[in-house]
Amino acid sequence: MAQENKSAETKQVKKDGWIAYRPEIKLVDCTVRDGGLMNDHAFDDKVIKAVYETCVEAGIDYMELGYKSSKKIYAPDQFGCWKHCDEDDIRRIVADNPTPLKLAVMADAERTDYHEDILPADKSVLDMIRVATYIHQIPEALDMIKDAHDKGYETTVNIMAASTVREKELNDALELLVTSEVRVIYLVDSFGSFYSEQVRSLVDKYLSYAKPAGKEVGIHTHNNQQLAYANTIEALIAGANYLDASLAGLGRGAGNCQMELMLGFLHNPKFKIRPVLKCIQDHIEPMREKLRWGFDIPYMITGNLNQHPRSAMKFMADSSNRKNIVAFFDSMIEEE
Amino acid sequence: MAQENKSAETKQVKKDGWIAYRPEIKLVDCTVRDGGLMNDHAFDDKVIKAVYETCVEAGIDYMELGYKSSKKIYAPDQFGCWKHCDEDDIRRIVADNPTPLKLAVMADAERTDYHEDILPADKSVLDMIRVATYIHQIPEALDMIKDAHDKGYETTVNIMAASTVREKELNDALELLVTSEVRVIYLVDSFGSFYSEQVRSLVDKYLSYAKPAGKEVGIHTHNNQQLAYANTIEALIAGANYLDASLAGLGRGAGNCQMELMLGFLHNPKFKIRPVLKCIQDHIEPMREKLRWGFDIPYMITGNLNQHPRSAMKFMADSSNRKNIVAFFDSMIEEE
Numbered sequence: 001m002a003q004e005n006k007s008a009e010t011k012q013v014k015k016d017g018w019i020a021y022r023p024e025i026k027l028v029d030c031t032v033r034d035g036g037l038m039n040d041h042a043f044d045d046k047v048i049k050a051v052y053e054t055c056v057e058a059g060i061d062y063m064e065l066g067y068k069s070s071k072k073i074y075a076p077d078q079f080g081c082w083k084h085c086d087e088d089d090i091r092r093i094v095a096d097n098p099t100p101l102k103l104a105v106m107a108d109a110e111r112t113d114y115h116e117d118i119l120p121a122d123k124s125v126l127d128m129i130r131v132a133t134y135i136h137q138i139p140e141a142l143d144m145i146k147d148a149h150d151k152g153y154e155t156t157v158n159i160m161a162a163s164t165v166r167e168k169e170l171n172d173a174l175e176l177l178v179t180s181e182v183r184v185i186y187l188v189d190s191f192g193s194f195y196s197e198q199v200r201s202l203v204d205k206y207l208s209y210a211k212p213a214g215k216e217v218g219i220h221t222h223n224n225q226q227l228a229y230a231n232t233i234e235a236l237i238a239g240a241n242y243l244d245a246s247l248a249g250l251g252r253g254a255g256n257c258q259m260e261l262m263l264g265f266l267h268n269p270k271f272k273i274r275p276v277l278k279c280i281q282d283h284i285e286p287m288r289e290k291l292r293w294g295f296d297i298p299y300m301i302t303g304n305l306n307q308h309p310r311s312a313m314k315f316m317a318d319s320s321n322r323k324n325i326v327a328f329f330d331s332m333i334e335e336e
Numbered sequence: 337m338a339q340e341n342k343s344a345e346t347k348q349v350k351k352d353g354w355i356a357y358r359p360e361i362k363l364v365d366c367t368v369r370d371g372g373l374m375n376d377h378a379f380d381d382k383v384i385k386a387v388y389e390t391c392v393e394a395g396i397d398y399m400e401l402g403y404k405s406s407k408k409i410y411a412p413d414q415f416g417c418w419k420h421c422d423e424d425d426i427r428r429i430v431a432d433n434p435t436p437l438k439l440a441v442m443a444d445a446e447r448t449d450y451h452e453d454i455l456p457a458d459k460s461v462l463d464m465i466r467v468a469t470y471i472h473q474i475p476e477a478l479d480m481i482k483d484a485h486d487k488g489y490e491t492t493v494n495i496m497a498a499s500t501v502r503e504k505e506l507n508d509a510l511e512l513l514v515t516s517e518v519r520v521i522y523l524v525d526s527f528g529s530f531y532s533e534q535v536r537s538l539v540d541k542y543l544s545y546a547k548p549a550g551k552e553v554g555i556h557t558h559n560n561q562q563l564a565y566a567n568t569i570e571a572l573i574a575g576a577n578y579l580d581a582s583l584a585g586l587g588r589g590a591g592n593c594q595m596e597l598m599l600g601f602l603h604n605p606k607f608k609i610r611p612v613l614k615c616i617q618d619h620i621e622p623m624r625e626k627l628r629w630g631f632d633i634p635y636m637i638t639g640n641l642n643q644h645p646r647s648a649m650k651f652m653a654d655s656s657n658r659k660n661i662v663a664f665f666d667s668m669i670e671e672e
Contacts, residue, residue, distance in 0.1 A: 195601070228562075230565075264561065280661065285659065297613065297616070300596065304600040326613050
């Protein structure tokens, strides 16, 4: 478990405006977890190790390693080990993690055998369980939060595809979640479809539930409309304190908010950009040709239509047809 | 000169929120002008013709063709013809321009023989002269605006590199410009260094001068920090009505706000995205390998440092070293 390091937080600079910084802000690296959706979680150990060491050097607060997926649903021989994040696999990279970096995994509602597969926190090097839930899975998510909390973990809950959830259901979900043990409630733009005004208004809403209950709000974005970074800043300004980002934006489809952009914006002196650039150069960019994440027009089209990027991912995977963006546009409009 | 087409503007949808639209908004395509900075303005005629026809089909309001640069400073045999935009070259593409699309060129202060090279409007197919000026060239810009206005053109003034101008000088410039004949005053993020809060506050400032004088405000962005589109929306929301964008973002360095993203955001039914996607596929993307515009980490670094992108452009042009982003970062920090 991560060693506490309070020194950076005691030297607070309290002043409004962007010259100062807000020490409560936590950066969560999701390179390996979200990027794993582009290669079935099969990374070389040296990449995972490099991302881990980079997060430590760069002063990033949390690193998300992958999923705690059910081995009954996702057979271990068909995925890389970061689909299941067994304790032995994690320790092979981080040993006992004698660093200030905290480690997290994601647990999907209805796709995780959480009672069995998530160890008590004192037997694990993990610090945080991030429960991912669609709106109709909230009751299971509440049970998963309680399970993780009772085992001794920090917890977050990520309400997926918020752009497709109606106001009434979202309010009901937030009302339930603030009564739970969860520490952070995440606004998740799964389809990369939000504009800044929508992010601002949703973060305001999430905070109106979370703050009175002593909870924090987080933001996780996708770059379909090249707004992942802009919307993360918007959420930060509105008061979100947990910010997801990934090295070179590595993540599903159009990818996530780029860590290197965030580090250019954040002024807490504990954050360092150079190790991030070095890791991108040595380990992340060399994977681009194969993994093919990042902004492209097919992802823009699905984001603009507020749809899951799977059709765009399929289109981009076919190298013979990848440049025919008009055909893709036509196929998406016909589907409507 | 463009034929007036009022029909689209009479069917106004007047309602707040993003479901409606603001009919006053004008889209300015700067693909060929700003993109020309990546190839010394030497485009094939078929590319210019395709962009022109695309602008007409897509309902874009203005197309900027290039510069009216001085032939004494920039020898015609060393540049493509869109560096000088002679009337014959323009008419070879657009004939008498029997369309609603208006045509514009940029004229740089101190680099344009405007008295001689800009014809009276009734002898030209051009509709608008865009005067580009650094803060110390405002007196010359005022003379250029008067010259163009008296010749019968619409005019804009683009105060370049606003991110490096001190508040007092900017206020003085705006005070002078609102007394001129200029129709639109542009906020220009030449280095791609502004955040949304800065854009919002500067558009508010520009509007506070422009509106009482009956003038409009425009926005021109660069994508160094992947905020070109986000900042253009921010300016639009704040009240800017003239929005620059380019096909696939083609423009100097990290490029401009992408037209295809803007067309996904704007809801005026006169705007069409499909012709833009087709032109990108057939004519713009095929130039990417050679022209190398678009977001990349060296451009992010110059934008973050509020510096001209020329060092990043030089770095990106050297194919042997292009991936060594850490070396570039180190060189920029040393320069500081």
